[in-house]
Amino acid sequence: MSEQMPLNTQALQSAPQALDPLTLPFGGSRLIEASAGTGKTYTISGLYLRLLLGDGIPAPLTCEQILVVTFTNAATEELRDRIRRRIQVAFKCFLGLTIADPFVQALYDNTPESERAIALRRFDLALKSLDEAAIFTIHGFCQRILSDLAFESSLLFESDFTLDDSEFLHHAVRDFWREACYPLPDYLAQIIAKEFGEPDGLVKQLRPLLGASQAKPLKPALKFDALALSLRQSLERFKLAWPRGRDGLLALLHSLPLNGTRFGKATDKYPKLAAMFDALDNWLAFGHGLPPLKELEALSLSELKLNKGGVIPSVSEAPLMDHMEQLATLIAAIKPAFLYSAKLGISERFAQQKQQKNVLTPDDLLTTLASALNANNETLPKAVATRFPVALIDEFQDTDPLQFAIFSGIYQDRYSFEQSKNDTENKLSLLMIGDPKQAIYAFRGADIHTYIEARHHTQAHYHLDTNYRSSANMVAGVNHLFSQHHDPFISQSIPFDSVKTPSSAKGKILTEKTANPAALRLRLLSESAENGLNKTTARHLLAEDAAAQITHLLTDAANGECHGPKGPLIAKDIAILVRDRNEAAVMKTALSKRHIGAVFLSRDSVFDTLEAREMALILRSLANPKDERALRSALATALLGYSAEQIHAFNQDEEHRQLLLEQFFNLHQVWQKRGIMPALLSLANSTKLIDRLLHTASAQTDAQDRDATNGERRLTDFRHLAELLQQKATELDGMSALLNWYEQQLIDNTGTDEQQLRLESEQNLVQIVTIHKSKGLEYPVCFVPFVSLARDNRRRPTPMLYHRTNDAGEQELVWDIEGTDEGWERAKQETLAEDLRLLYVALTRPVYLCYLYIANHSRQLKNGLKSQLHETAIGYLLGIGDSECDFARICNAAQQLTQDVEAISIDKVPDDIDERPLPSSQDIAQILSAKTLTRQYSTPWRVGSYSGLVKNTSHGKAAPGADDEILGTLEYTAAQTLSIPNEASHELQDGMLNRFNFERGANAGSFMHLVLEEIDFTQAEIDLPLQLPKAMLQYGIAPEWQTVLHTWYLDVLHAPLCAIPHALESQVTGHVSAVKPAHPDLCLAKLSPQNTLVEMEFYLPLSELKDTELNALLQQFGYESTLKFDDLKGMLKGFIDLTFEYQGQYYIADYKSNHLGDNINAYHQSALQSAITDHRYDLQYILYSLALHRYLSLRLPSYDYDSHIGGCYYLFLRGMSAQYPGYGIYYDKPPKALILALDSLFNDNLFHSRLTGAIDTGVTA
Structure with missing residues (x-):
């Protein structure tokens, strides 16, 4: 930065002033110390309100002009939410409503009556624009400035940003390791290997230094290359000197009163001394590394231990001992010299790699912006100050020198209050809010000394002196504990000031x-x-x-x-x-x-858990499914839960082993084709991981074992790891890259917010x-x-x-x-x-x-x-x-x-601590029941769906709101009481596997939908062999079903969508379609992709929809009128399985995998009608028809419902067959009058005037 501001000696000598947020003057730099519980966020949001109104500043500011900075993403969102709520309170107050916020009330009272309407508009505008407010983390602020002001900051416009710099560090460390260690002689390589083991061990020791970019070396260490040369020369001299001088040195030492603890008893001729000489002799005779350091140090002149009265020999008397001391000193200096060299070398390579890739990490954002501000260029700081005339820095005690340099470079060094007090356009304010007593993040780089230094340079110093959190006695106890010591925080710069209570x-x-x-x-x-x-x-x-x-x-x-x-x-x-x-x-x-x-x-990282280490074993096995050793390791994890006996069976039972190998190979393919998350979920499902973890934890009787097998905790960690893997997989190419990244996290994870352990239970x-x-x-x-x-x-x-x-x-x-x-x-x-x-x-x-x-x-x-x-x-x-x-x-x-x-x-604490458990009748996990709502509640704007409309409807055997993917096992037997043609009374397929005993439920329904979405109906013979295996693998369908499914799908596609028998309709209650399909030759196999739209999504706007009005309308047209739902205002959302055009008409088709019975008889028209009525599918296709009607009315210039809408098909897939036309196919076309009336109903302002006329005439006004 530029020249540092002088110390504010007046601020240092005087005690901080009690802060009144209503009268705090803006302009210049001001420090607000907020002890715990004194309302720091309340104060910040109050000052924010004043700035929005322009109170105490030349002109009102917008949300985009007030810079608020804190230090974590979570704190940023919390601060934004608190400010939003405070503005809402202010908005209500200025509307004339009663509020319970004394600050806002005082702000209202202090605002002239003539300006209150303007203030109200400002608060309204702030609420609408708060999502664009300048509330950032420190890194988010730097990124925004470097992005928006790239020209002023001389930054390359196309720079990329990444939160994870581990890959760059990984490469930098290994590059340094190769260059520095591979050429080393054996004796030096031994030292490095002993101290660090491998590159990752070096990173662990260097991590604090690599993260402290502002730290300076206490003193330069010896250059590693020079030290290595000196060590080699000293070793060569010692190898020559030891044989010549050892006997004389041994005699000299025997003549001295050696310390018995170190060398042994004199009466035994100092056995430990003899062992030391033997060790050095052995090294000289057989060793290729360094002499044993322990022996060298013990025999050095400065470390020689003698009994009382003994005199240490001089260098001239014992030159060999002096030589050993020099050698020991050089050996001891190897580690610090290597660390010093590594710190400089890795930092340089780390920076070079990021520069070559044009990538910025969070730390780079800080250094880049600080450098740009420090350049001899007024453009950037002036541009930032113009954009943000006022800055509020939250949690300022967690700052560091670089972060403070950034803000002082903008608000203090060049454009301080004193410099700009006569220039209203440049009147700047820097408010720093924090509590030095809560500076606890040194491990993250926070520097309490920076806070202290910043306080010395502020123009005014305030503090919040009232604790609103704790009871009076709690505050009194803490006050007394800390105030009894003259220096409670080991720094006169961090005094303890007692706080009051309201x-x-x-x-x-x-x-x-x-x-x-x-x-x-x-x-x-x-x-x-x-x-x-x-x-x-x-x-x-x-x-x-x-x-x-x-x-x-x-x-x-x-x-x-x-x-x-x-x-x-x-x-x-x-x-x-x-x-x-x-x-x-x-x-x-x-x-x-x-x-x-x-x-x-x-705040621990999930990568530090046992589950993370076990996941690594599982990943290795999934990545290498033929590696039986990797598979055994995976099976032995607590996550997969195989016992020693089961693993022994794996080794001995060839059939069992091949089955498991095949299973992991299939999972390997799932990972390859669909991603790591589906593979892990499939593994969890096949091994019953969820049930096993939760059951194992609850089944433990011993408390310690129960704690060790905390199922909820372990399951949460497993899911968390799977999510992190899935997220990272989108950034990396291939299994090996993902596996390498994961294993690197286990060694040296950075502990980002995303990696923090999650809460396993909300009980x-x-x-x-x-x-x-x-x-x-x-x-x-x-x-x-x-x-x-x-x-x-x-x-x-x-x-x-x-x-x-x-x-x-x-x-x-x-x-x-x-x-x-x-x-x-x-x-x-x-x-x-x-x-x-x-x-x-x-x-x-x-x-x-x-x-x-x-x-x-x-x-x-x-x-x-x-x-x-x-x-x-x-x-x-x-x-x-x-x-x-x-x-x-x-x-x-x-x-x-x-x-x-x-x-x-x-x-x-008593000697016999009470071990009685909590009485079972006092179980702490209380069973709570909700109170009955007695007042009327107006439901706000929301997005509803067909399922939401029918969920409270009870009809027949169907559960409320059930659909085929959920209640696929429900059977309808009405058709069995009817007269069904004999030729359809047998099953379509013989043998064990057929469409009627195919899997039921949600999984089967999703599978069948997926296949129909992926294939081209006109070339199903080609597409089915390609798509079926993929879908079957995805949904866990056994391979032996493929032939049955292939035949079944072809039969469905060629089943004619016509000739629906109506002979028995009189026996079915409810609405019965009297409309017949217009095209007797129509089947799905004739529909090309150009004429179909899969999963068409729609939103139908609703001014307000009431169940009574919708029931009345449906009843007018002969449909069921039993709907019960809360009033809906907003949107009605849905997806149509298939929308298609055929010979100028547009149709809706919905696939149903419901199981209605075990043969074709159960899929006759009457049985289908029962299913339609029981599930309220009639309401579903009426809504679909309205969506299609609105869509076509916007797209077709001469649109007419009767001419262009073909109708709705509900295709019950288990009953569709080209051999038995009409079975499994339900068709209806809702009347035009119904659709037009429903259209008006959804636009409430038109409904009441148009409903009667629409029903009578079938036309709209």
Whole structure:
């Protein structure tokens, strides 16, 4: 960016002002700190309303001119929805309606009466244009600017954008690996292989650095090539020096008082020392790699351990030891030097590959826009500022230096308020809204130091000081906990300011059996005096007690002794806040033991689950169906559920093995032809995966086993993975590419929003939520059981990322390749600071109660058993500053904290934790029933269908709204009581397989429709052999049906659509068609594709349709009048199976696969009439006729219903045969008067004036 703005020293010295959103002045840069629960989104939407009205700015702004930026897609949609609802409230208020929003009411009162009508129009316009509002994620904003202002930003117009850069990174890493590692000598290759294993291992260690583009190296490492050369030379010298000097060195060491722990006892002639020399001798004699580093370091001068009084030899006395120290130093430097080289090399290749493909990733959008703004060109920032004079940046605590540079480059550096205060066209506003106490996303690149730095450069600093979320006692407890420490967030730049509660908070009370007024309840877990309390045991005991307390709460609630303002406490009112899935699993097990259901919500990736790993085995088997080893691996997964005995049978039983191989080969073909999703669904169906997972989970009796086999969770993950695979398959070419992509995700997934674990159930369950996931949410009751369990800091990670103060006195992010002592301490300090912010987030989620657990867990270190509580956030707030801590000290610290504070209580976790389950009569998954609606409700505009009109109609044997694809098994036996010609009394086909015993139901109906949609009727002999196998594979129809189906389809196509017998019509009730088809030679086989339209979709507009009016109209023409449906206003939608033209007339045909009986007798005209009436197909073809009538009236200049409409055929496929004309074929042509009257009915304003005349004369006015 250009020159940085000077510090606002006045803002630094003064406390932030309390914010009044009604009077906040716009213009310049302003920071609004919004503590948890203080109405941040409410404030943003209120400021948005002011900007729409032009309140406090030169002129009103439109939705397209107000820039609102947040950091996730979900937050963007939520913000848009909240703003929409707020504008709706404002619109109602300015209409003169009563509202309950004091801010909007004040805005109305402050608006001059003469301007209120204009304000109303502005709100109306905003509601209509809100979908085009400038509400973006940071990446969405950058993409919009680079796209719309490509010329000003000097960006190539045809740049592509991708969310997934893993393919480019994959290639960059492998390119570097080949170039850097393949030429290495064996001894160096051994080091690289040991440290990283393979390219993916290198990426895992480098991932934090590759994502931190703004970080600088702490210091340049040795160049890898130079280091490798020095190491080779040192090795050659050591190989010469060791044989000459080993004996003298051994004698020298024996003369010294060596440390017994490292070298062994002197009385035994230092056996460990002898082993070290043997190892070095063996390396020299047989080894081709590097000498053992452990021995080199132990024998180095700086690492030599002597007993008290011993003197370390000088370099001149022990030159070989000095040589070993130099060699050990060079060997130890190999990893950091390689990492440094890899970081630079991979980053360069990564950028080159994207540039060559002209592709931008989310991070590229930021860097590209920042670079464009930083260029010596005023055009781009001026263009952005002109388009968006005001910007509101939400969740600003999650920003980073690059993101802040973008906004300061637009609103601060070049066009600050001071520069433009006399220029109304350029009066700009930058409002940054956030809470540094909730900055918990460092792992995503968020940088709290950027927030602090930005605050120093703002012109004004405000804060929201009233918590509207929590009860008064809950707020008081959190206030007290954090305000007792002089520096609660390990930074004077992040102070804790207590917040207030409104008067309404007094009504937020959870009435309990115990009448305990404390909202923040500390529960302390003591340790064993001798053995301490290890982390695993502590975690188990904490989970058990939390589950016991939840059981007590739910039991009391079921007995009417625990309830809030909205009713009794229920399971889903309770949240357990954890840090990761391991804590969640322990908690879920404890709840399961007590018969309490729970669901886990996290930001974890679905690719980190067991199901994801098992899916990889299944995919490999599907991709390689002849590989029996891959198939055995797939069968062994819990998803497919084969036991060891079944897999053994697979190995031994040739017939069984071939059957399974054939099944997977068929699935391989499904994947090849139709995609991965159909293949996986077919596999799930054939292996009964859904039933098995759900049944296995419910059948478990042991709580831990039940938790391990959580069927809903696993089924959700399976479906989620299948969707991700299907989505990715549209971008990649072939099975191998998809399989490679999937396996890469298992190794190094980026955890995008689409990959986050989904909620497996929406039942009334206790919610287990990660603290990160809980941010922004609220729960009536929260449990925070595990925050006192310290992270394992015994192993120092390399490389490390942390902040340090540079020469200019600013905080900068650095990466430390070597893992220095100072860097390690800084990194631990920053981790503790973020843990404190995580604790703040956790404790500000509950409305009424929070159970906070403290355990003094210890760890065995070199100097004994030591407490780890001082390394945790709660330990820090309690003032536990060292590892010498026992339970008494914790109790004392907690009592001092809570002295004379009613809002906080202290209890000890009992030695015998209550394990009683929730009584079965108090099942937390309550059975709810809906109340009866007593008031009249006006149904809004909607899209209806034929099925919706008939769903409440009960007639004969048919279920409401049933169609052939759903109730294909329904049989009509009316024809059996009639006199049927003898020649039709036998089945059409002999043998086991025929059209009458072909599969029934939805699958069969969809299959038969698909074939008729895909073939050319005029050349069915050619098309059927091609299309039948595909459709049969798609719908799982056994191959042995192909011959039967081929013959059947040909018979259907050649069946004449005429000569329908009417001799028995008098025995059938309801409307009977008196119209005969006009073309005796017509059959489907004569219809070419040029004369047919498949699946014609239509929408019929409705002003308002009532069942009484439609019934009256149908009754006038002899049709059934038993319809019952809610008033419909909007559209009536439908699809016509087949529309065709024959000799100048247009016909409708609908295929029915209904099974009416086991021989041709059952498909006589009378039986068909019963089916038509029972299913209300008559209404269906009347609606189809109206749709065709309207369509043709627009397309044919001289259209006439009688001349151009041929009628409607309902083709019952099981009964159609060229050998028995008329069977299975139902025909009708609704009267013209009916269609015209129905047309008027659907246009309500015409209906009442035209209905009578249309019925009487058959013509329209």
